Each structure stands twice: as C-alpha cells, then as structure tokens.
Amino acid sequence: MATVIRNGYIYTGGEIVHSDLLIKNGVIAAIGNNLTAEKEINAQGKLVSPGLVDVHVHYRDPGQTEKEDVRTGSLAAAHGGFTTVCAMPNVDPVPNTTDLMAKMVQNNHKAGLVHILQYAPITVDEDSKEIPDYAGLKKAGCVALSNDGKGVQDAQTMFLAMQKARKNNLLIAEHAQDDSLFNHGVMNDGPTARLLKQEPITELAETTQIARDLLLAEKTGVHYHVCHVSTKTSVELIRIAKSHGINVTCEVAPHHLLLGEENIGKDDSNFKMNPPLRTREDQKALIAGLLDGTIDMIATDHAPHTAKDKQGGFKNAAFGIVGSETAFSELYTKFVKTGTFTLQQLLNWLTIAPAKAFGLKKAGRIAINQPADIAIFNLEQKVAINSSDFKSKAKNTPFNQDLVFGQTELTMVDGKIVFQREESK
Ligand SMILES: [Zn+2]
Structure with missing residues (x-):
C-alpha cells in the first residue's frame, strides 16, 4: 500500500523543503508536489524529519x-x-x-x-x-x-x-x-x-x-x-x-x-x-x-x-x-x-x-529508495512535558513539567506507523 505525507516541511539533503512525500512498499518513492496514494497523512505546517x-x-x-x-x-x-x-x-x-x-x-x-x-x-x-x-x-x-x-x-x-x-x-x-x-x-x-x-x-x-x-x-x-x-x-x-x-x-x-x-x-x-x-x-x-x-x-x-x-x-x-x-x-x-x-x-x-x-547507510536520511523511517514533529504547539505520559517504564527525568515545542505527532518505521499521538489520529 502507498501513503502520501501531505504538505510537510521535509528535511532532505540538508535542507527543509515544503513538499509531499510518497511511501511505497516501506520505502520512500517520491518527493514532490501533488503526489497521490490511497492513504494520506496530513502534515500541514509540521516538520517531516528522517x-x-x-x-x-x-x-x-x-x-x-x-x-x-x-x-x-x-x-x-x-x-x-x-x-x-x-x-x-x-x-x-x-x-x-x-x-x-x-x-x-x-x-x-x-x-x-x-x-x-x-x-x-x-x-x-x-x-x-x-x-x-x-x-x-x-x-x-x-x-x-x-x-x-x-x-x-x-x-x-x-x-x-x-x-x-x-x-x-x-x-x-x-x-x-x-x-x-x-x-x-x-x-x-x-x-x-x-x-x-x-x-x-x-x-x-x-x-x-x-x-x-x-x-x-x-x-x-x-x-x-x-x-x-x-x-x-x-x-x-x-x-x-x-x-x-x-x-x-x-x-x-x-x-x-x-x-x-x-x-x-x-x-x-x-x-x-x-x-x-x-x-x-x-x-x-x-x-x-x-x-x-x-x-x-x-x-x-x-x-x-x-x-x-x-x-x-x-x-x-x-x-x-x-x-x-x-x-x-x-x-x-x-x-x-x-x-x-x-x-x-x-x-x-x-x-x-x-x-x-556509524556507517548506517539505511538510517538518518529522507531520500528516494531509503527505508521510510520518518518522524513528524509539531513545532507550533507548546506543551508541558509529563513523565507519566512516557512510554518508558522509567520516569527519571529532570525535565518534567518543562514547557516545550516539538512534540512527536507520528513515527514510522519501514513505512509502518509505530507511534501516533492520540489527538492527531
Ligand atoms: Zn556512559
């Protein structure tokens, strides 16, 4: 199945470009405008990072x-x-x-x-x-x-x-x-x-x-x-x-x-x-x-x-x-x-x-034919870090209750969603 991540700010080749991203069979198939697929993820205003x-x-x-x-x-x-x-x-x-x-x-x-x-x-x-x-x-x-x-x-x-x-x-x-x-x-x-x-x-x-x-x-x-x-x-x-x-x-x-x-x-x-x-x-x-x-x-x-x-x-x-x-x-x-x-x-x-x-050729970049390992971040919304929301078993952090931007909206590994924030589902 193919997925389009629509209208995000994509970090690719050292730059940030406003574009769509097409994922097919777990890999990045295209970066460009007006891409289509049966499934769409709206990334309007969001950062699309490797x-x-x-x-x-x-x-x-x-x-x-x-x-x-x-x-x-x-x-x-x-x-x-x-x-x-x-x-x-x-x-x-x-x-x-x-x-x-x-x-x-x-x-x-x-x-x-x-x-x-x-x-x-x-x-x-x-x-x-x-x-x-x-x-x-x-x-x-x-x-x-x-x-x-x-x-x-x-x-x-x-x-x-x-x-x-x-x-x-x-x-x-x-x-x-x-x-x-x-x-x-x-x-x-x-x-x-x-x-x-x-x-x-x-x-x-x-x-x-x-x-x-x-x-x-x-x-x-x-x-x-x-x-x-x-x-x-x-x-x-x-x-x-x-x-x-x-x-x-x-x-x-x-x-x-x-x-x-x-x-x-x-x-x-x-x-x-x-x-x-x-x-x-x-x-x-x-x-x-x-x-x-x-x-x-x-x-x-x-x-x-x-x-x-x-x-x-x-x-x-x-x-x-x-x-x-x-x-x-x-x-x-x-x-x-x-x-x-x-x-x-x-x-x-x-x-x-x-x-x-570390010589990890398949990690860390958004480029054609690379595995679709993607993170989408919300840079606009300010939220308080709450250690009780952690997925880790451990809560030992000095940053609890800090007000921050840059929450993760969605994370994808080989084209599969492995994390999605409740409100953004
Ligand atoms: Zn150490």
Missing part, C-alpha cells in the same frame, strides 16, 4: 527488565521520534559470545518497534582484561564495541582491543572514566558538590582517559568514538586530535547541553548522571564544539531506572536519566527557538551525522 538516530541507549534487557525492556525502550524511542538506536551491552548476561549476540540481535528485531542495533563489549565483561571474539560477534550482528557504564582501566587492554577492533573494522565507543580518579564521586567537583556536601567527581577522570585513548587510537588507526563528552578540556583534546588526522568521533548528551551543576539546586537524584552535570563554561564549550564540528552528534544515553533505584538522593541513587522522550523537544525549544542552532543543524546532529559516523 527518523532520529540515537547511538547510545540502555534497554536493561535481559537482566533488569523491571527498569526497561526492548519493547518499552523502543516504544519510548518511537515516542521521541527515534527510529534507529544502538543499545549498550551492559545487560545480564553480557552478549560476549557469538550465541549470546545472535540471541540479542534476534530479540531486538522481534520485540523492538524501531531498528535496535546492538553493541558488543570491548572486554568479556566490564571488569575483565579478556578480549572476546570480535570477528564472531561481528558475524553475529553487533554494530560496534563498548563497555559503556565503565571505562577500560588498563591501557594495554585498550591498546590490544583497538588493534583487534581495527582488524575487524569495528568502532570502539568508550565511556571515558579512570576509576582511580573517579573515586566513588557522585557530582561534579565544583561549588554545588561543596554546598550539598557530596563526593566530587574530578573532570580528570574523563579527560585523562580520553587523552590516553586518543594516543592509542593514533597508533592503531582504529575508529575511536567518545561517548557523552562533558567537559571543555575533552572538547579541546578531540579538536586537537581531529586536526592531527586521528580517526575520532564523539557524541554529547542533551542534558549536558541543557543543564549545568547550578541547575541541581537541591539533592534531587533526577540530576544525577555519569558523567555529571558540569559548569556553565563546559556547557558553552560543548555548544561551541558542536558548532565547529568537533562534536559530531547528539546521543541521549537513555538510562532508565525504577523509582526505587533513584531513591536516597545523590549519595545513594543510581546514575542516569531517561532521554528518548525529551531530547528533540528540549533541544528544539532551548536551542533552535532561541537561535543558538538552526533547525537544520539540530536535525543533522540527530540524523545524518550519527548515521554517517
């Missing part, structure tokens, strides 16, 4: 499905306009063998409403030095390698992992964290931690490991991707590395762009994540890093937890916040509406840029 791409989500499945599972995680993604996500492997069991990876890939496909690509671990488990069979894991369908949640502590292990990853043409996505410097901290080392009497996290825990890894990446030639860059120094290091031709890309999380440590105010664990919220100066450097191309993309680090896991304030609560269902509307409202970013820039960082960096 389905967003998020290279960093945690679905807790298997092992901690009380927090999230593949079904609810992918529903949350669809609700936020995401149609392709990359799921981190810090689940239980870790998919560190060919069989376990094959099972994960199969379940992601079967239970997921969006395209869920699966990371394999860099080491057999996050604390070990043993490197798994990358060739086998790749054959079983992994998209890239990451130990996210923890840094690779041992330099020689990382060096060997990078050599092996390069041989297998796999990207290494690193959660940069030196545990000896991290030292059980819970909040950025700054005035807020001192005021609230919380254990500090020095930025050195992140920056020293990035510096180490950039040198190892230069030596090995591996594609090294830095997860959730959060400090000014991290951006400076990556800027220098790129100017030296090192094969590095990086992502920034929406919360690090939107919030700083002074937004914490009281001991509210919805502001506790790792890396922590940093200073205004860091925030400014992250924005500048996106604008000058040092930071390649935005990724949410969607980290669902139960209410119980987030109890006990900064001292005791788990790290992490959910991100899929607030990313686009928050970023659009706080940065595009205010003129810091253009809409085209924001869409680039959420679609084509991550797809390119």
